[in-house]
Amino acid sequence: MAILRGLAVATALAALACSGQSGADPDPFVLGFLPSQRATELVPRAEALGAFLSARMGREVEVVVPTAYEPLIEGLRFGHVHAAFLDGGPAWIAHERVGAQAVLAEVNAAGATFYYAEAFARADAAINGPADIVGRRVAFTSRTGSSGFLMPIGSMIADSLLRPAGATLADLEEALRAGFAATLDAGGYQQALEALLQGRVDVAFGADDAPERFLTPEERARIRSVHRFGRIPSHAVVVGPDLSPEVVERFRQAMLALNDTANLPLLQAIYGVAGLRATDTERHLGDFGRAIRALPGMEETLLSRRNP
Numbered sequence: 001m002a003i004l005r006g007l008a009v010a011t012a013l014a015a016l017a018c019s020g021q022s023g024a025d026p027d028p029f030v031l032g033f034l035p036s037q038r039a040t041e042l043v044p045r046a047e048a049l050g051a052f053l054s055a056r057m058g059r060e061v062e063v064v065v066p067t068a069y070e071p072l073i074e075g076l077r078f079g080h081v082h083a084a085f086l087d088g089g090p091a092w093i094a095h096e097r098v099g100a101q102a103v104l105a106e107v108n109a110a111g112a113t114f115y116y117a118e119a120f121a122r123a124d125a126a127i128n129g130p131a132d133i134v135g136r137r138v139a140f141t142s143r144t145g146s147s148g149f150l151m152p153i154g155s156m157i158a159d160s161l162l163r164p165a166g167a168t169l170a171d172l173e174e175a176l177r178a179g180f181a182a183t184l185d186a187g188g189y190q191q192a193l194e195a196l197l198q199g200r201v202d203v204a205f206g207a208d209d210a211p212e213r214f215l216t217p218e219e220r221a222r223i224r225s226v227h228r229f230g231r232i233p234s235h236a237v238v239v240g241p242d243l244s245p246e247v248v249e250r251f252r253q254a255m256l257a258l259n260d261t262a263n264l265p266l267l268q269a270i271y272g273v274a275g276l277r278a279t280d281t282e283r284h285l286g287d288f289g290r291a292i293r294a295l296p297g298m299e300e301t302l303l304s305r306r307n308p
Helices: 006-018 039-057 070-078 088-098 146-158 169-179 189-197 210-214 245-259 264-271 281-293 298-303
Strands: 029-032 061-064 083-086 101-107 114-122 137-140 182-185 203-207 223-233 236-239 275-278
Touching: 029 039, 029 070, 039 061, 039 245, 039 264, 061 070, 070 083, 070 088, 083 088, 088 101, 088 146, 088 223, 088 236, 088 281, 088 298, 101 245, 101 281, 114 146, 114 189, 114 210, 137 146, 137 189, 146 169, 146 203, 146 223, 146 281, 169 298, 189 203, 189 210, 189 223, 203 210, 203 223, 223 281, 236 245, 245 264, 245 275, 264 275, 281 298
Parallel strands: 029 061, 029 083, 137 182, 137 203
Antiparallel strands: 083 236, 101 236, 101 275, 114 203, 114 223
C-alpha cells in the first residue's frame, strides 16, 4: 500500500487502527518513508523494499509515503506506523514527543553515520571561535539546513551567545537580528562559501567537507575553519514506543540484511546510501537533538517540510 498525501495517510492510518492492526506484534507492519523526494518516484522503490522485508519478517509489510513528517510522527504515537525513516531533526522530535527510538542509521560512502557542522571565515580574519562570530555578518545555507543553520545556531543559543526572549520563531528571528550584523540565507553550501570569499559575509556555516566539495584549492587556501560545532546525524530508522523487543529485533535484522551485496540495491534505490548500521537514540541523535531543542519554533518548521 502506498499513500501519497497527508489526508490519505491520516485516513489509512485510522483504518489500520480500527481494524486492530497496530500493537506490540503488528501484522501488517507499517513502514514510513521520509518525504525527501517526489512521492511518485519513491513509492515503487519503497514497495520493493517492503516486499523484501515482508519475506524476511514473515508478515505483511505496508509502506506509507506522506508529503510531510507530521503524519509519520503521529502514526508512531498511536501505533499506526511501526517504523520510519526520518531526518535527524524529525527523528529527535519523534523521540521527545512520542518516545520513538532510533535503531538504525544510514551509512555514507565513507563508512560514517554522521558529518560535522562547521563555521568558516577568511584566512586572515580575527575570528577564532563562536564568541567572535557574534556581531559579524553570517551566511546560512537555509533556515532548515542541518549544518548550515540548525546545529550552529542551536549550539550558540545553548551556550548563551544568542539569547531568544521567548519560544516562537519571531523570538528566534529577533535574536538573530540582535546577535549578528547581518544574515544571509545563501541557498546552499557553495553559495554560502562564495559569499564568504566575495567579502559579503564574515562567516559561513556548513558541512565540514563543503570546501573540498565546492571550492578550488586556491579558494580553499583563502578560508579556514574557525569552529566545529558538533555531529550531524545521517537519516535514522526509528521504531514506535509500543513494539515488543522481539518485533524490534526482527525488524532490525531484516533491515541489516539489506547490507548484503545482493540486497543493497533495494536500499540504494531509495536514498542512495551505502548501507545501514545498528545504533541507539543517544549515540546517533543526542548532540543534534539538543541543538534542535534550543531553537525556538523549529519543531513546527521542521515537521512541516514537504518534498519538492
